[in-house]
Amino acid sequence: MSVLYPRLLPGEADRLFEELHEHSPGSHTHMVSNHSPRSVFAATGGRRVTREELDDLRRTIVSAAEEQGFPEPPTPAQRNAFDQRTARILHEQSLMVPGEAAQRPVWAFLALVLLPDICVWRWPLKSGRGYSADRFKGLDLTRHSLGRLWTRAHVLYDPRSPEPYELVDTxxxxxxxxxxxxxxxxxxxxxxxxxxxxxxxxxxxxxxxxxxxxxxxxxxxxxxxxxxxxxxxxxxxxxxxxxxxxxxxxxxxxxxxxx
Incomplete structure (x- = not known):
């Protein structure tokens, strides 16, 4: 059975994105939660993800970031290694189907509620320009900090290969x-x-x-x-x-x- 994820309402996504700018780098852990009263689930199509499963997903991705030096600023090589590892984690552990993964509010929830500290670490402030909305709100999933990684793993996954995620690491x-x-x-x-x-x-x-x-x-x-x-x-x-x-x-x- 496919798993349904919370979908952050647009107004709340806008509010939380603005809140990112109110915290200094390294302090975004205060925004982390496994739920939001301003999120909804699809009415049908699978079972709802549990808070415990969201906590497990967060722990695994935080561990991948820590392997690459989190919370210290990452080098280009560390960013690349984190992306490769996280793409596999999201695809394997989230149990999303493509229809759910195509929902931009799902990725807004994951970036702005469950993993804001990790996404800020991966895509930090740009001098004079702030954070990029594409990386957090899911306006374009080919640029979203997490959505693009799930898509990459889903497209490159090759069940015929002894290592199905080998191409992700290429x-x-x-x-x-x-x-x-x-x-x-x-x-x-x-x-x-x-x-x-x-x-x-x-x-x-x-x-x-x-x-x-x-x-x-x-x-x-x-x-x-x-x-x-x-x-x-x-x-x-x-x-x-x-x-x-x-x-x-x-x-x-x-x-x-x-x-």
Whole structure:
């Protein structure tokens, strides 16, 4: 049975987001709770998550943050390691189905009620600009501090692999963002996303002087986008998608050599 999560009402999400700015860095633990009187559940579709389960989820994610130095400011490598570990935790432990995970108020609750201190640590204040609403209120789930991680794990999860979450650990934040934000094209087909990530992983050893992984990934994605205008990939077997991605990456490398 799927699990339903509290959905924070929009006005309360706005209020709590403003409250983030009233606390100094490191003091947001005072905002933590496992419930909110200004949240609701979906009427049907599964059973409601218990407060004990929310506490367990929080403990596991806090532990992942502590492994990366929380509450001290994280390095880029620590942020990346936290994201990879937390993506797996959210996907494995939350027991959400895609329909529930697509609800922005669910992620607003998790970021602003259950885990505000962790999300502030991961996405700290920007000088002169405050906290980013996208990271906390769920305005865009491809940018939400936690929602984007569940989506990443769900798309990259491969039950055929001995380690089903292996592909989650392949991508750094920049590479994952390059792929997952193209949600209406490349990211719309999970099998294609997995093929792209496998190609990125398997060809790292081929990197040449003057040719960065970032350039190969970015340029190959642009080529795939043009190809997707003419080719429907939803019905293509995954092994053939692997061949397609490798061919596009080879063409990209040849083009970059000739620049």
């Amino acid at each position: 991508l750094g934040e920049e590479a994952a963002d390059q792929i997952m934000t193209r949600r209406r094209s490349v990211a719309a087909t999970p099998a294609l996303v997995r093929a792209v990530v496998r190609g990125h992983r398997d060809e790292r050893a081929l990197n040449e002087v003057g040719m960065s992984e970032r350039d190969v990934l970015r340029q190959s994605l642009m080529r795939l986008l043009r190809l997707l205008a003419f080719v429907g990939v939803d019905s293509i077997p995954e092994n053939e998608l692997d061949h397609l991605v490798r061919r596009v990456r080879a063409e990209t490398r040849n083009a970059l050599r000739g620049r």
